[in-house]
Amino acid sequence: MWLLCGCTSKCLLTSSSRRVVRYSHNFLGKSFNKAACLPEAAGFEGVSDHSGLQQFSVSQTDRFWGAVARQRLTWISPFHTVQDCDLSQGRIKWFEGGKLNVSVNCLDRHIHTFPERVALIWERDEPGSEVKITYRQLLEATCRLGNLLRRRGVKRGDCVTLYMPPCPLAVASMLACARIGAAHNVVFAGFSAEALADRIRDAQSSTVITVNQGVRGGKVTELKKTVDMAVQSCPSVQQVFVAMRTENPVVMTARDVAMEEEMLREAVVCEPAAMDSEDVLFLLYTSGSTGKPKGLVHTQAGYLLYASLTHRYVFDYHDGDVFGCVADIGWITGHSYSVYGPLANGGTTVLFESTPVYPDPGRYWEMVQRLKINQFYGAPTAIRLLLKYGDQWVNKYDRSTLKTLGSVGEPINTEAWDWYHRVVGDGRCPVVDTWWQTETGGICIAPRPSNPDAEIVPGMAMRPFFGIRPVLMDSEGKTLTSNNTSGALCIAQPWPGMARTIHNDHQRFTETYCQPYPGYFFTGDGAYRSKEGYYQIIGRLDDVINVSGHRIGTAELEDVVNQCPAVAESAVIGYSHDIKGQGVYAFVVLKKGVDVQEAELARQLQDMVSKSIAKYASPDFIQFVRRLPKTRSGKIMRRVLRKVVERDLDGLGDLSTLDDPAAVQEVIQGHQDLCGKEQPQ
Numbered sequence: 001m002w003l004l005c006g007c008t009s010k011c012l013l014t015s016s017s018r019r020v021v022r023y024s025h026n027f028l029g030k031s032f033n034k035a036a037c038l039p040e041a042a043g044f045e046g047v048s049d050h051s052g053l054q055q056f057s058v059s060q061t062d063r064f065w066g067a068v069a070r071q072r073l074t075w076i077s078p079f080h081t082v083q084d085c086d087l088s089q090g091r092i093k094w095f096e097g098g099k100l101n102v103s104v105n106c107l108d109r110h111i112h113t114f115p116e117r118v119a120l121i122w123e124r125d126e127p128g129s130e131v132k133i134t135y136r137q138l139l140e141a142t143c144r145l146g147n148l149l150r151r152r153g154v155k156r157g158d159c160v161t162l163y164m165p166p167c168p169l170a171v172a173s174m175l176a177c178a179r180i181g182a183a184h185n186v187v188f189a190g191f192s193a194e195a196l197a198d199r200i201r202d203a204q205s206s207t208v209i210t211v212n213q214g215v216r217g218g219k220v221t222e223l224k225k226t227v228d229m230a231v232q233s234c235p236s237v238q239q240v241f242v243a244m245r246t247e248n249p250v251v252m253t254a255r256d257v258a259m260e261e262e263m264l265r266e267a268v269v270c271e272p273a274a275m276d277s278e279d280v281l282f283l284l285y286t287s288g289s290t291g292k293p294k295g296l297v298h299t300q301a302g303y304l305l306y307a308s309l310t311h312r313y314v315f316d317y318h319d320g321d322v323f324g325c326v327a328d329i330g331w332i333t334g335h336s337y338s339v340y341g342p343l344a345n346g347g348t349t350v351l352f353e354s355t356p357v358y359p360d361p362g363r364y365w366e367m368v369q370r371l372k373i374n375q376f377y378g379a380p381t382a383i384r385l386l387l388k389y390g391d392q393w394v395n396k397y398d399r400s401t402l403k404t405l406g407s408v409g410e411p412i413n414t415e416a417w418d419w420y421h422r423v424v425g426d427g428r429c430p431v432v433d434t435w436w437q438t439e440t441g442g443i444c445i446a447p448r449p450s451n452p453d454a455e456i457v458p459g460m461a462m463r464p465f466f467g468i469r470p471v472l473m474d475s476e477g478k479t480l481t482s483n484n485t486s487g488a489l490c491i492a493q494p495w496p497g498m499a500r501t502i503h504n505d506h507q508r509f510t511e512t513y514c515q516p517y518p519g520y521f522f523t524g525d526g527a528y529r530s531k532e533g534y535y536q537i538i539g540r541l542d543d544v545i546n547v548s549g550h551r552i553g554t555a556e557l558e559d560v561v562n563q564c565p566a567v568a569e570s571a572v573i574g575y576s577h578d579i580k581g582q583g584v585y586a587f588v589v590l591k592k593g594v595d596v597q598e599a600e601l602a603r604q605l606q607d608m609v610s611k612s613i614a615k616y617a618s619p620d621f622i623q624f625v626r627r628l629p630k631t632r633s634g635k636i637m638r639r640v641l642r643k644v645v646e647r648d649l650d651g652l653g654d655l656s657t658l659d660d661p662a663a664v665q666e667v668i669q670g671h672q673d674l675c676g677k678e679q680p681q
């Protein structure tokens, strides 16, 4: 239960009995060789091992990032200042004066050396129907689409919304925006029409790109229809590009553009825009603790550099490897590790369209065998699900190509870590539990890179990446300096990959991330630092829950539930779920005099959440209560609700500020009536 609430005391217990795994082979070469490890480190004096390099990166930040940026990015004109940042003011600028084009960095520069190398392997829903796209083909598609967007009026500085499943045209769309200097806003194609409309309106997009239908787990979804519904309430939208994922025709209106047909009329050469380092590359919406999702803004050079460096070093990616990140492109993981990181490194990357259990629970590992995947990057929720189906689904397939296994999105419990390591990786692949966020742009804490033979502790993200200085804060805002302690996780200095602002709301950005601990970036997570100095993420400290690795704010859910005319108020919490990590549990107070069938209303409310947000956000449990436990000042005591659902009545804590203690008894009784003696699962 410690994952839920940021309660740190239990975390110490789980950490103490940890087993460590040491690998006999070396991750970064036999003995430490600065230049072999990181070529630009050759000139860094006094660095004799990997921790020295990490030290250098945080103490000589400008020298470190300056050298790495010059070496790894192709610039149209060089930057004059490595950074100009002041976290206390929310000012974050990297590589000013520099001009570059992200699509050139991801495509054109590789064309000179290996035009026929596979850039994308589109792993379509039906196993065995994968499509391979070379760098030359991807550049061609990107240029045609860039020309089409330009011809149809999309200008530098505009923002194009994408509502697409993982597919080559989605990647080409992202890169085409980058090519002409427009920002992209990818909205996960599982979001509802309303959620999509909110994001289109906030981003003020005049162009939306979608596909006729999506195909996932053998089922067809009507993506174009969802866009049609969404744009009805988006006056800014002037055109919708529609690509054909299936052969089924869809109704096209005057506003719609048959994308592939039009692309064929365009030239295969498209002049790349010379972008400033700090121009916007993309917006990506994510949940916070208020009802309104925030459009985090990432910019060009710093983001790309950080995605590519982390991709190279956390996963030990080498030229020629096949990188398999199974995240959807609608999330930051898909942006950084299916698209930008691997392509900036000239890699071969898999776009996974399906689900872990389609057509059966062997899907991932059959794909690993067929595509000869070297690095596999997935989510704990899927690992926990597959573990339950048994080892035979893994053992059937040859996984000898695998070198590194990654985990992301939520804490990975020891059982899942162990299975991933022992069964999937045959005990020979390092498992890297990577901690990061939409806000951080790329991985910030992970077991690798590190000194050769360094231990990996199951279920711990462990070590900061280059340039990252994590700190823990106590409840008074003081830095905790000792080990074997827990606190609020902050990052003490800026790094190039971090988000720059929230679209149209810089004040919210500074208030959320910069002001809680002035001068530090506040992550919203709690963490434990072990006696060895390793970090373990405990979970959110705010009202954000994490369902199957997807962030959702309880306020967003309550906003939807409260829209129901029968509902007076509600309180939503996350509870610990075996597979999903967390599930959604809603307490609902009905308006006086309302007479309804509770089971029917519960179904209606679940439906409302699915329609307003997405299916994954729908509450598993809805408990109707007469009142909610509140303080005398009227604040809902969520801590108490969590403890009730956790069945930890001894842990209810201080109830002296409660307005009416009887409310708690009612909640306890109602919970038992709804879920029986067992905890909800």
Ligand code: PRX
Pocket (backbone or CB within 6 Å): 286, 332, 333, 407, 408, 409, 410, 411, 412, 433, 434, 435, 436, 437, 438, 439, 461, 523, 524, 525, 537, 538, 539, 540, 546, 549, 550, 551
């Ligand atoms: O609570 C942390 C959790 O996911 C949050 C970030 O969510 P999002 O922006 O959607 O990005 C997810 C993919 C990077 C974090 O604040 N989280 C992410 N990775 C881990 C994690 N919690 C524990 N361990 C992780 N490895």
